[in-house]
Amino acid sequence: MSRRIAFIGLGIMGSPMAANLVKAGHHVTGYNLTQPQIDALVAVGGHGAGSIAEAVREAEVVITMVPADPQVEEVILGAGGVLAHAKPGTLVIDMSSITPQTSIKVEAAAGAKGIRTLDAPVSGGEAGAVEAVLSIMVGGAAEDFAEAKPLLDALGTTVVHVGPAGAGQTVKAANQLIVAVNIQVLAEAVVFLENAGVDLAAALEVLGGGLAGSTVLNRKKANMLGREFAPGFRIDLHHKDMGIVTAAARAVGAPLPLGAVAAQLVASARANGDGSLDHSALLRGVERLAGRDPR
Secondary structure, rough: OOOEEEEEEEOOOOOHHHHHHHHHHEEEEEOOOOOHHHHHHOOOOOEOOOOHHHHOOOEEEEOOOOOOHHHHHHHOOOOHHHHHHOOOOEEEEEEEOOHHHHHHHHHHHHHHHOOOEOOOOOOOOOHHHHHHHHHEHHEEEEEEHHHHHHOOOEEEEEEEEOOOOOOHHHHHHHHHHHHHHHHHHHHHHHHHHHHOOHHHHHHHHHHHHHOOOHHHOOOOOOOOHHHOOOOOOOOHHHHHHHHHHHHHHHHOOOOHHHHHHHHHHHHHHHHHHHHOOOHHHHHHHHHHHHOOOOO
């Protein structure tokens, strides 16, 4: 069934996600701070809006995909935001990666206006967004998840309700912990193999077929082989996410010994000027530790 969807935030992830909803037959109106992304959505059959108010006015569902907590609060809770202009009964799905506390705050504010919310962060990076194979972890009411699932199925292949408001963000924090540690250890293996004089491409191929294989290895080996670090997911954003998981783990008394080290290495990459690069550029930090000039 076609739905009227407002999509707020047409960045690296949001643009292909909005386009996939258009391909699935939905009426999608997009809003972004910059016009070229709106024009790109219109070019594939979507519609553009000049403000959040215009985008959400007739929407049945509003999806937001913005960088961090301050942007979520501005876009959803702000004076010109979603809650100020959406109709009662609208379903707001925030797909940003933020703290569980902010998702719970958004749910409370929306509920006071008769608006329903889900927190539905994603994993899979730009490639997963383009290919519509994202993993989507959803927090909120079960009945709202049931309504949203057909839409989310157009964006991902693993769409799971994980609990009440904020639960989606908690699971996403765990995801980012696992991904950071995986990328870091993959980077260390790459430098180890290169220093040993092994054919790196052949080594990564065979490692990918065994127990060491992973989605991280499959998705990031080309970046590391070619030293191509155009952002699919920026180190700046992973730094933000490591702060989220560190704080959330502390709040529930969960130790993160490897996670704490990974968080420091992500912070170091950012401090060394790599924040705008893809998180596979953690390889550059290992190269620095090995006494190399990063490529």
